[in-house]
Structure formats: C-alpha cells, structure tokens
Amino acid sequence: MSDSDKVKCACPDCVCRVNPNEAIQRDGRPYCGEACANGHSEGNGCGHKNCGCHG
Template identity: 45%
Template structure:
C-alpha cells in the first residue's frame, strides 16, 4: 500500500503541490499558504513562483 505524502493545494485556482506535513490546514483541507487557506481575501497570491492564483 502506498502512502500519500504530497497533494495539490485545495485552492481551485492554485497549481502548487505541497507536502502534507507542511500544509496549512483549514476546515479539513490542505493548502500551500495562508492566502489560499483564507480564500485570497485581499487578492494576494500564494507567493510560489509559477503559480498565478
């Protein structure tokens, strides 16, 4: 049986793949940043190069 250690950020617009152990956890979901976890309330991006969320 394989163990999942990485997954895509739960933000629909985000393309980041994150290590589950490093994820920002909110409402049972894993996000790559606080901006994604909070739904980009002020239009800020996630801060990761190559992602346009």
C-alpha cells in the first residue's frame, strides 16, 4: 500500500496516516492507535515517530 492510499488519523492534532483497513474505527472514523481513538484520555500520545499529538 502506498502512502497515497492511507488516510489521516481522525485525531485533530495527529499527523499520522493509516491504512483504512488497519485503522482503529470509532464512530466511523479512522484512528492510528488506541490513544488517539480514546481521545488521549490518559494524556499519552500516539507514540509514532515525529508525531507529538496528545489530544
């Protein structure tokens, strides 16, 4: 899969792109990981390189 086939994580502060078939789906929106999908409820970032999101 090329990067052009990936979609942006639905977390507003996240810069990650994710394969829609492998994304964590919440309310019909794709997320790159549990932290983003859970709204960073524990204050942790997604942990992906070069991404500083924390919700």
